[in-house]
Amino acid sequence: MSGHEEHKGGVRYGMVIDLDKCTGCMACAIACHQENNVSFRTDETDKTRNIAWMRFYLLENGKDYPEYSFAYLPRPCFHCDAPHHAPCTFVCPVNATQRDERTGIVNMIYPRCIGCRYCMVACPYHARSFNWWDPKWPSPMEEMLNPEVSTRMRGVIEKCTFCHHRLNRARDKARIAGEDPDKVEYTPACVEACPTGAIVFGNLLDPESEVAKLAKSSRAFTISAKLETYPKVYYLSSKPWVRKLADKGL
Amino acid sequence: MDKALIPEGVKRCPFPVFVLWLLFLFAVIAWGVWAGVSVLWKGLNLTGLNNYFGFGLYITVDLGVIALGAGAFFSGFLFYGISRFFPALKEIKKIINLAVVVGFVCYTGALLVLLLEIGQPLRGWFGYWHPNVHSMLTEVIFCITCYAIVLTIEYVPIILENRKLDAIRPVHIFGHSLHEIMALFALTGTFLSFFHQGSLGGVAGVLFARPFCYRTGFFIWPWTFFLFVISAIASGPAFTALICRTIEKFGRKQLVDRSVYELIAKIEGSILAIYIVLKIADTLYWAMVTAPEMGFKLTDFYREPYGMWLLFAEIVVCGVVPAAVLLSPKGRASNTLMFGAFFLDCAGIVINRFVMTVQALAVPVMPFDHWEVYVPTVYEWAPSIAMLAYGALIISLSYRYLPLFPRERELNPT
Ligand code: SF4
Numbered sequence: 237m238s239g240h241e242e243h244k245g246g247v248r249y250g251m252v253i254d255l256d257k258c259t260g261c262m263a264c265a266i267a268c269h270q271e272n273n274v275s276f277r278t279d280e281t282d283k284t285r286n287i288a289w290m291r292f293y294l295l296e297n298g299k300d301y302p303e304y305s306f307a308y309l310p311r312p313c314f315h316c317d318a319p320h321h322a323p324c325t326f327v328c329p330v331n332a333t334q335r336d337e338r339t340g341i342v343n344m345i346y347p348r349c350i351g352c353r354y355c356m357v358a359c360p361y362h363a364r365s366f367n368w369w370d371p372k373w374p375s376p377m378e379e380m381l382n383p384e385v386s387t388r389m390r391g392v393i394e395k396c397t398f399c400h401h402r403l404n405r406a407r408d409k410a411r412i413a414g415e416d417p418d419k420v421e422y423t424p425a426c427v428e429a430c431p432t433g434a435i436v437f438g439n440l441l442d443p444e445s446e447v448a449k450l451a452k453s454s455r456a457f458t459i460s461a462k463l464e465t466y467p468k469v470y471y472l473s474s475k476p477w478v479r480k481l482a483d484k485g486l
Numbered sequence: 487m488d489k490a491l492i493p494e495g496v497k498r499c500p501f502p503v504f505v506l507w508l509l510f511l512f513a514v515i516a517w518g519v520w521a522g523v524s525v526l527w528k529g530l531n532l533t534g535l536n537n538y539f540g541f542g543l544y545i546t547v548d549l550g551v552i553a554l555g556a557g558a559f560f561s562g563f564l565f566y567g568i569s570r571f572f573p574a575l576k577e578i579k580k581i582i583n584l585a586v587v588v589g590f591v592c593y594t595g596a597l598l599v600l601l602l603e604i605g606q607p608l609r610g611w612f613g614y615w616h617p618n619v620h621s622m623l624t625e626v627i628f629c630i631t632c633y634a635i636v637l638t639i640e641y642v643p644i645i646l647e648n649r650k651l652d653a654i655r656p657v658h659i660f661g662h663s664l665h666e667i668m669a670l671f672a673l674t675g676t677f678l679s680f681f682h683q684g685s686l687g688g689v690a691g692v693l694f695a696r697p698f699c700y701r702t703g704f705f706i707w708p709w710t711f712f713l714f715v716i717s718a719i720a721s722g723p724a725f726t727a728l729i730c731r732t733i734e735k736f737g738r739k740q741l742v743d744r745s746v747y748e749l750i751a752k753i754e755g756s757i758l759a760i761y762i763v764l765k766i767a768d769t770l771y772w773a774m775v776t777a778p779e780m781g782f783k784l785t786d787f788y789r790e791p792y793g794m795w796l797l798f799a800e801i802v803v804c805g806v807v808p809a810a811v812l813l814s815p816k817g818r819a820s821n822t823l824m825f826g827a828f829f830l831d832c833a834g835i836v837i838n839r840f841v842m843t844v845q846a847l848a849v850p851v852m853p854f855d856h857w858e859v860y861v862p863t864v865y866e867w868a869p870s871i872a873m874l875a876y877g878a879l880i881i882s883l884s885y886r887y888l889p890l891f892p893r894e895r896e897l898n899p900t
């Protein structure tokens with residue numbers, strides 16, 4: 237399951253996205269933007285420069301009607317579990333992005349990022365977006381910003397954090413209740429918003445968790461597994477062409 | 487005043503002509519400064535970079551000039567380091583001042599452009615404060631800064647040789663003392679430069695999830711680490727020789743003996759030949775083993791405008807051909823062939839840096855992703871061209887007012 241054998245804790249948060257269930261409604265992406273104060277521009281024509289923590293890809297089987305088939309693939313950060321380092325955390329010169337070995341979450345320290353974009357270049361999944369402009373929210377949207385998540389400044393990288401602030405909130409609650417903060421469960425915003433229940437989140441190291449069971453399903457696969465990045469986001473599909481499309485092969 | 491500053495016994499162009507030339511250079515620099523300040527003020531959205539192309543022209547230019555500036559460290563190594571064992575290398579002394587000046591402009595220019603490249607320039611110093619020891623970029627940041635300082639120290643005694651400055655006794659003594667310890671700096675520079683040329687290659691080679699860039703290697707260093715070092719020394723002195731030739735053409739006089747060029751040609755030809763053999767071996771191993779293991783075949787990496795022609799141009803036209811010319815006595819005997827080969831050699835190294843920076847990012851890794859094309863804007867061209875103008879400015883001033891070429895007077899008796 238994981239390329240990283242020596243976890244400091246017994247927790248490795250991960251996600252399974254069922255492409256058979258995904259309707260492409262993008263509720264997860266909208267919830268993510270709202271939850272994480274992801275900025276946008278009034279003109280988003282240039283999709284190579286917009287910020288998307290959960291980006292959608294349209295997969296097609298390349299055949300004509302009536303054999304034509306398609307699927308949607310939502311793509312968050314995969315919080316890669318490659319040994320020692322994720323591709324991105326390995327290269328950051330200032331340690332502005334690191335993997336928390338107690339949870340497996342790849343985080344971002346925005347005020348430390350110098351904006352060199354080396355991590356963006358290292359990530360093969362385009363999970364990282366650069367803030368090309370100063371973030372602005374049209375009035376009165378600024379009042380709707382989530383106070384638990386810091387906004388980002390121009391010139392830094394941002395990406396999906398598995399709603400890390402929700403984990404912190406859950407840990408605080410556990411501490412107050414006298415429970416073990418390392419054993420908490422929480423739900424990221426995208427999982428909560430998905431109307432078809434296509435996204436499942438939890439501890440991949442807990443064999444009883446739904447996410448761990450689904451990750452072992454015969455329908456499960458990861459994107460570009462040959463790269464040995466060991467994504468902690470799995471996909472499910474019953475269509476062989478979708479599974480085949482996920483990985484290049486000779 | 488101008489006349490009093492010009493070294494004794496040498497001829498320079500009339501002052502008004504020089505002023506016109508300077509005005510032209512200042513105009514180009516002002517254009518670049520305007521573009522650079524705009525980028526700092528309004529952000530990198532002015533450039534052609536995007537979330538696919540995190541690196542672009544700025545980095546290509548930086549990598550290119552840093553490789554071409556390697557003439558400084560390699561000439562220093564040849565002259566101060568090993569010429570006592572190989573007396574023929576003593577010839578390098580005749581061009582080493584120019585190599586230092588070229589190295590100085592390449593490195594300081596690259597640092598200036600690097601400032602534009604990062605999204606948060608005010609945080610640039612975090613590289614020293616929060617270093618990630620695993621990152622090749624950390625190695626680059628440390629080594630380039632140290633080496634730029636070393637080059638500045640190497641440049642100072644050349645400046646102090648100016649007629650007016652040298653007439654001041656304490657300055658003369660200081661300059662003389664610096665000269666005495668220059669070997670130490672040259673060898674420190676060699677060490678630092680070796681590492682950062684290598685780590686610049688490592689920047690691409692360690693990207694283990696990017697099949698176009700990733701290379702296996704030795705210990706913690708991918709093969710690109712070593713290839714970048716060798717290619718830099720295979721082109722740096724050739725670039726210095728080209729600049730020297732350009733000054734000769736403009737000044738209509740000889741500045742160094744032809745034997746210096748021939749020596750550089752022999753050295754560069756040999757190193758380039760070794761480099762090209764290694765580069766071909768690396769390309770074959772990458773195409774047949776590394777990339778297929780990651781699910782890619784060679785043809786996946788080349789599509790217009792970044793087609794196979796780039797690979798052919800880099801390895802054959804700008805590698806095999808100049809190496810063959812420089813290694814043949816006939817090739818070295820003809821100015822057109824020899825300087826043409828120097829030019830191709832330098833062009834090949836710039837193509838290599840471009841390919842490892844830009845083409846590397848055009849190639850989609852996810853099977854359902856797109857092939858992208860990068861088009862730099864004027865905000866990237868202007869600072870890059872201005873950097874060349876800055877180089878021309880420093881070299882022009884140094885040539886006019888400093889005794890860069892010890893043989894100039896004898897070669898051009900008045
Ligand atoms: S998906 Fe990209 S950004 Fe996320 S951990 Fe992996 S390499 Fe890093």
Ligand code: SF4
Pocket residue numbers: 327328329330331332333348349350351352353354355356392393
């Ligand atoms: S852009 Fe920021 S997070 Fe990414 S490598 Fe550079 S400093 Fe690190």
